[in-house]
Amino acid sequence: MISEVIPNLLHSVPVDDTWITFDVNSFTQNFWSSTFDGLTFGAIYALVALGYTLVYGVLNLINFAHSEVFITGCYGVFFTLSALNFGPSAPRLGFWAIVGNLVLALVVAIIASALMAVIVERVAYKPLRQRKAPRLAFLITAIGVSFAIQYTIYWWRGPSPEAALTMFRPLAIFDVFGTIIDSQQVVIVVAAIILMIATDQFIRRSRTGRGIRAVAQDPDTATLMGVNKEKIIVTTFIIGGILAGAAALFYVMKIPSGVQYNGGFILGVKAFAAAVLGGIGNVRGALLGGLLIGLIGNYGQVLLGSSQWTDVVAFVVLVLVLIVRPEGVLGSSLGKSKA
Amino acid sequence: MSTTDGPTLIPDDASAQEIADREAKMRQRKGWFPGLSDKWNALPRQTQWLILIVVVVIAYLLPILNPPLITTEPGNNWQIALAQMSVYALVAVGLNVVVGYAGLLDLGYVAFFALGSYTAAMFTSPDSPYVHIPYLWTLPLAMAVAMFFGVVLGVPTLRLRGDYLAIVTLGFGEIVRILATIIPAMKGQVGFQNVGHPPGTDSSGQPIFLNSSGTPWYWLTLTIIIVVLLAAGNLERSRVGRAWIAIREDEDAAEIMGVPTFKYKVWAFAIGASVGGLSGALFAGQVGFVNNQKFDIATSILFVAAVVMGGTGNKVGAILGGALVAYIPLRFTAIAEFKYLIFGAALVVIMIFRPGGLLPARQSLLAYGRLAYNKLKGAAGDIPASGKVVLEQGKGADNE
Numbered sequence: 001m002i003s004e005v006i007p008n009l010l011h012s013v014p015v016d017d018t019w020i021t022f023d024v025n026s027f028t029q030n031f032w033s034s035t036f037d038g039l040t041f042g043a044i045y046a047l048v049a050l051g052y053t054l055v056y057g058v059l060n061l062i063n064f065a066h067s068e069v070f071i072t073g074c075y076g077v078f079f080t081l082s083a084l085n086f087g088p089s090a091p092r093l094g095f096w097a098i099v100g101n102l103v104l105a106l107v108v109a110i111i112a113s114a115l116m117a118v119i120v121e122r123v124a125y126k127p128l129r130q131r132k133a134p135r136l137a138f139l140i141t142a143i144g145v146s147f148a149i150q151y152t153i154y155w156w157r158g159p160s161p162e163a164a165l166t167m168f169r170p171l172a173i174f175d176v177f178g179t180i181i182d183s184q185q186v187v188i189v190v191a192a193i194i195l196m197i198a199t200d201q202f203i204r205r206s207r208t209g210r211g212i213r214a215v216a217q218d219p220d221t222a223t224l225m226g227v228n229k230e231k232i233i234v235t236t237f238i239i240g241g242i243l244a245g246a247a248a249l250f251y252v253m254k255i256p257s258g259v260q261y262n263g264g265f266i267l268g269v270k271a272f273a274a275a276v277l278g279g280i281g282n283v284r285g286a287l288l289g290g291l292l293i294g295l296i297g298n299y300g301q302v303l304l305g306s307s308q309w310t311d312v313v314a315f316v317v318l319v320l321v322l323i324v325r326p327e328g329v330l331g332s333s334l335g336k337s338k339a
Numbered sequence: 340m341s342t343t344d345g346p347t348l349i350p351d352d353a354s355a356q357e358i359a360d361r362e363a364k365m366r367q368r369k370g371w372f373p374g375l376s377d378k379w380n381a382l383p384r385q386t387q388w389l390i391l392i393v394v395v396v397i398a399y400l401l402p403i404l405n406p407p408l409i410t411t412e413p414g415n416n417w418q419i420a421l422a423q424m425s426v427y428a429l430v431a432v433g434l435n436v437v438v439g440y441a442g443l444l445d446l447g448y449v450a451f452f453a454l455g456s457y458t459a460a461m462f463t464s465p466d467s468p469y470v471h472i473p474y475l476w477t478l479p480l481a482m483a484v485a486m487f488f489g490v491v492l493g494v495p496t497l498r499l500r501g502d503y504l505a506i507v508t509l510g511f512g513e514i515v516r517i518l519a520t521i522i523p524a525m526k527g528q529v530g531f532q533n534v535g536h537p538p539g540t541d542s543s544g545q546p547i548f549l550n551s552s553g554t555p556w557y558w559l560t561l562t563i564i565i566v567v568l569l570a571a572g573n574l575e576r577s578r579v580g581r582a583w584i585a586i587r588e589d590e591d592a593a594e595i596m597g598v599p600t601f602k603y604k605v606w607a608f609a610i611g612a613s614v615g616g617l618s619g620a621l622f623a624g625q626v627g628f629v630n631n632q633k634f635d636i637a638t639s640i641l642f643v644a645a646v647v648m649g650g651t652g653n654k655v656g657a658i659l660g661g662a663l664v665a666y667i668p669l670r671f672t673a674i675a676e677f678k679y680l681i682f683g684a685a686l687v688v689i690m691i692f693r694p695g696g697l698l699p700a701r702q703s704l705l706a707y708g709r710l711a712y713n714k715l716k717g718a719a720g721d722i723p724a725s726g727k728v729v730l731e732q733g734k735g736a737d738n739e
Contacts, residue, residue, distance in 0.1 A: 131691070140647045144687035146683070151680040
């Protein structure tokens with residue numbers, strides 16, 4: 001029996017055409033363009049990752065519904081801009097009119113996301129906190145809320161993505177190292193970095209930020225010292241929501257066809273990976289992790305020749321980094337960071 | 340209370356009574372059926388077995404009984420629904436070993452499920468150019484393949500704790516899914532049709548195991564679940580199981596007390612993975628079609644939800660959770676647009692009102708034997724030489 005099977009096995013296993021190829025040529029040619037693109041995506045991941053990292057720092061839990069907070073922001077952007085007649089092609093408006101419209105969309109997205117974040121906290125986390133539930137229970141309510149939001153959107157908007165919106169024609173094009181950088185990339189990266197510096201400074205310098213760090217370090221002692229823990233937790237969710245709303249605007253700029261009921265999920269997973277890569281609970285780590293995940297994914301895509309590879313490469317690098325540095329690149333330190 | 344300064348090692352009657360009262364009150368607050376688990380534990384072994392046999396017989400009769408109200412018809416074929424529920428239950432039993440016993444949060448369990456499915460598909464489907472083997476052979480093969488990858492994933496990553504481990508396993512699940520899309524041999528979205536099934540024909544010459552027939556698959560999976568449960572129960576009570584519980588409760592303490600934590604974590608991962616592979620192969624056989632669409636992260640998270648909703652660390656809870664996770668969307672097909680909405684809301688409501696899951700793990704003294712357990716709980720009187728517990732009325736644990 002075995003003697004029959006083995007030669008059979010050897011003969012019938014076909015030699016596949018190679019499914020993994022390294023296109024170094026393409027990599028060197030596209031190095032700068034993929035770098036700039038990677039940084040753009042990285043900035044978006046980093047903004048979403050901040051939401052994960054802040055909530056993790058304060059509550060020690062993975063807020064799985066954060067991707068839905070983000071997608072709520074995307075819908076906020078979509079509806080605002082649709083109402084303002086942005087369509088497949090951008091309306092012919094003056095510079096300041098476009099900026100004004102985008103700021104309006106940003107404000108709507110931020111409000112939508114922050115509201116959703118507070119709703120998630122109220123529905124999924126607060127009742128469990130009051131009952132002193134085990135940590136895994138929080139994970140499941142997060143998943144439940146995430147499902148409920150996703151399928152509410154599904155039921156309302158259907159399964160297909162929303163029509164793509166064009167935000168603006170590239171206003172200015174820079175030429176760096178022979179590679180074209182359009183104004184969107186500049187706007188996204190600069191705005192994201194400003195937001196992140198603002199968040200970092202807010203947490204380091206403001207009174208509320210001190211409260212957040214205190215709760216992250218030791219909730220009970222912080223409460224004894226007069227910190228209103230519940231208020232701090234809600235504030236943390238609101239900050240995460242605001243950043244997710246901003247990320248939503250940039251995401252719709254970058255991927256206009258990405259507004260879909262489950263469109264936030266994979267991005268959320270990658271943003272969470274970014275937060276972990278930088279060291280979850282560490283605000284600066286989220287920035288570093290986001291940029292790294294964006295860059296590495298894009299390099300992998302160019303090197304291996306298919307956009308499918310983006311996520312695989314990102315996750316493989318994540319695993320490798322975590323094996324060497326189990327606490328992430330910068331370590332987790334929202335509570336430990338010095339004032 | 341005693342007046343001495345130090346802690347009293349031997350509680351006097353009053354404080355013992357106080358402790359017992361507090362325990363009883365806690366139990367009442369915790370359960371829907373207060374004292375049920377104590378009553379169950381106080382029953383003689385023989386009676387327990389008899390009740391279990393009745394439950395198992397009812398479980399086997401479910402596809403024929405087709406109970407009204409519970410049934411998923413007219414929306415879904417009840418027998419096929421049962422087959423799917425049983426596969427999910429088996430998945431939950433396997434994942435319960437990892438999450439429930441060893442306390443390792445594995446968010447990428449779907450990877451092992453996928454590996455099992457692909458093993459079954461690639462060795463039995465006519466679409467596959469590889470050597471073909473009878474379907475039943477793929478079950479142990481799927482277990483072996485999944486176990487191998489469980490070790491491959493476990494050895495480098497199990498140094499990580501908690502959420503870091505969660506994200507790494509999540510990444511692994513996603514990597515397997517994307518590789519199934521990229522690698523030509525796994526045929527991406529085209530997938531494999533006509534996955535094999537167990538042999539056997541009925542009197543009219545029709546094969547017994549068809550994709551359109553749920554009952555035989557349900558019975559097969561149910562039988563496998565019972566076998567796995569017996570094995571898992573034995574593991575739970577063995578040295579390995581005690582090591583797992585120790586790791587779950589406090590990994591550092593376990594390590595210091597001489598438990599080789601890393602080794603047992605890999606064990607848990609490998610055993611859990613093999614059950615995942617087995618259920619994947621059964622799933623592939625029943626559905627008859629495997630492609631890359633069914634193994635996404637959402638499914639993986641559903642598996643974890645099944646275990647936690649049922650009650651981490653409780654075998655019966657895991658089965659219940661797994662079956663429910665499959666059942667709720669099937670039951671509400673009539674209002675298809677809302678079914679996942681209902682499902683999500685159900686998850687939240689269940690966890691808010693039952694934070695420990697539907698059937699919380701018994702915090703029983705696993706380190707002791709059954710007799711010592713009963714004695715400590717006050718259920719047993721004298722233990723005769725025969726080793727049989729004599730229950731005294733009025734002194735039992737059910738006397739509350």
